Amino acid sequence: xxxxxxxxxxxxxxxxxxxxxxxxxxxxxxxxxxxxxxxxxxxxxxxxxxxxxxxxxxxxxxxxxxxxxxxxxxxxxxxxxxxxxxxxxxxxxxxxxxxxxxxxxxxxxxxxxxxxxxxxxxxxxxxxxxxxxxxxxxxxxxxxxxxxxxxxxxxxxxxxxxxxxxxxxx
Numbered sequence: 001x002x003x004x005x006x007x008x009x010x011x012x013x014x015x016x017x018x019x020x021x022x023x024x025x026x027x028x029x030x031x032x033x034x035x036x037x038x039x040x041x042x043x044x045x046x047x048x049x050x051x052x053x054x055x056x057x058x059x060x061x062x063x064x065x066x067x068x069x070x071x072x073x074x075x076x077x078x079x080x081x082x083x084x085x086x087x088x089x090x091x092x093x094x095x096x097x098x099x100x101x102x103x104x105x106x107x108x109x110x111x112x113x114x115x116x117x118x119x120x121x122x123x124x125x126x127x128x129x130x131x132x133x134x135x136x137x138x139x140x141x142x143x144x145x146x147x148x149x150x151x152x153x154x155x156x157x158x159x160x161x162x163x164x165x166x167x168x169x170x
Contacts, residue, residue: 032056055165129165
C-alpha cells in the first residue's frame with residue numbers, strides 16, 4: 001500500500017515575535033528587550049537597568065529574575081526558620097527570635113530594599129512589552145484578583161505595538 005505524496009509544508013505557523021535585529025556584539029542594547037535571554041544575561045540586565053521604568057523587557061528577562069527572587073526568598077526563609085527552631089528550647093513554648101533568625105530578618109530587609117525598585121521597574125517594562133501601560137502594576141494592590149491579573153499580563157507574549165515604549169539613545 002502506498003500513501004499519496006503531499007506538498008511539503010511547515011507543521012506549525014510561524015511565531016509572531018518582534019523582528020530580531022542583528023545587534024553588534026550579538027546582544028541587544030539595554031533599551032531593547034532581549035528575547036531568549038540566557039539566565040546570567042537576564043540577571044545582569046536586571047541590575048544594569050536598576051530604575052529604568054521606560055523601555056521593554058522580554059519574558060525571559062522577567063521570568064529568569066523571578067526565579068532568582070523566589071530562590072533567594074526560599075533560602076532567606078530557611079535561615080529565619082532554622083534560627084527560630086534553634087532558639088526554641090521546649091516543646092510547646094512560643095518560638096523566639098534567636099541570633100540566626102535575627103540575621104535572616106536583617107538579610108530579608110537588605111534584600112527587599114535592594115530589589116524593590118528594580119523589580120517594580122522590570123514589571124513595568126514587561127507590561128510595556130505586551131503593549132500595556134506600566135500603571136497597570138497598581139493592579140497588584142487589589143487583593144488576590146489583582147495579582148492574578150498581573151500574572152496573566154506578565155505571561156502574555158510580546159506585542160509589536162509595544163515598540164512605542166522603546167526609547168533608543170544614540
